[in-house]
Amino acid sequence: MMWRIVLWDDDMNTGATMTFVLHRVVGLTLAQAVDLTHQVGREGFAQVPVIADQQETGVVAARMQVFGLRVEVAPA
Amino acid sequence: MTDTRHAWSAGFRYHSQIRQAMVIFEASLRGVRTPTRLGRVTLGGVTHLFSPVSADATIAEEFRRAHTQGMRAEVLRSVQHALRIWGRLDGTAQEDFDALFVALAQLARFLQAHPADPAIQRVLDECLMLQDDMSSAWLRQQPTWQE
Numbered sequence: 467m468m469w470r471i472v473l474w475d476d477d478m479n480t481g482a483t484m485t486f487v488l489h490r491v492v493g494l495t496l497a498q499a500v501d502l503t504h505q506v507g508r509e510g511f512a513q514v515p516v517i518a519d520q521q522e523t524g525v526v527a528a529r530m531q532v533f534g535l536r537v538e539v540a541p542a
Numbered sequence: 543m544t545d546t547r548h549a550w551s552a553g554f555r556y557h558s559q560i561r562q563a564m565v566i567f568e569a570s571l572r573g574v575r576t577p578t579r580l581g582r583v584t585l586g587g588v589t590h591l592f593s594p595v596s597a598d599a600t601i602a603e604e605f606r607r608a609h610t611q612g613m614r615a616e617v618l619r620s621v622q623h624a625l626r627i628w629g630r631l632d633g634t635a636q637e638d639f640d641a642l643f644v645a646l647a648q649l650a651r652f653l654q655a656h657p658a659d660p661a662i663q664r665v666l667d668e669c670l671m672l673q674d675d676m677s678s679a680w681l682r683q684q685p686t687w688q689e
Contacts, residue, residue, distance in 0.1 A: 482674050482678040483673055490640075496681075496687060534647025537595060
């Protein structure tokens with residue numbers, strides 16, 4: 467089964483910190499990271515373009531949490 | 543053109559209260575039970591660093607079992623790294639940046655979990671401002687960055 471990550475808006479991160487983590491930790495291009503950050507700002511959440519098995523999705527979600535992002539994991 | 547190479551580390555020399563809170567946070571992460579005061583508030587006792595990743599209790603628990611210990615260890619390493627290099631940053635090492643970023647992010651959440659107090663709120667706000675300044679400077683250094 468494949469899993470996905472949802473990134474939620476929060477009251478601690480700014481656009482710059484969120485974009486940094488999406489680029490540096492998740493590995494999105496800067497353009498993708500900026501777009502996703504804007505989507506979170508507009509809609510309150512966005513799906514991170516990482517679809518993988520539970521273990522790999524968990525590793526990415528854990529790194530995002532360590533870097534201070536609010537994430538949700540769910541079956542794709 | 544402005545040289546931003548050192549910009550992200552410049553602020554850290556002047557935030558002694560953040561450093562003081564970071565020392566308390568580090569001890570708390572190691573399980574030191576002695577409560578320590580920062581201003582009028584007693585800090586200590588890290589219980590839950592991370593929010594559950596799902597409303598589904600089974601998914602949240604599986605994630606917690608698989609990852610939380612490693613995540614806490616990474617936060618502790620980052621905080622200890624941040625304290626080692628505090629005040630003598632040259633703003634060039636990515637590992638320094640990452641450690642400071644994680645340390646500030648998690649310190650802010652640690653402070654937020656304590657009762658509202660103006661002094662604590664000021665330190666928390668400074669953490670978030672520093673983190674934002676660092677990130678903005680870091681992004682401006684990227685070759686493909688466009689304002």
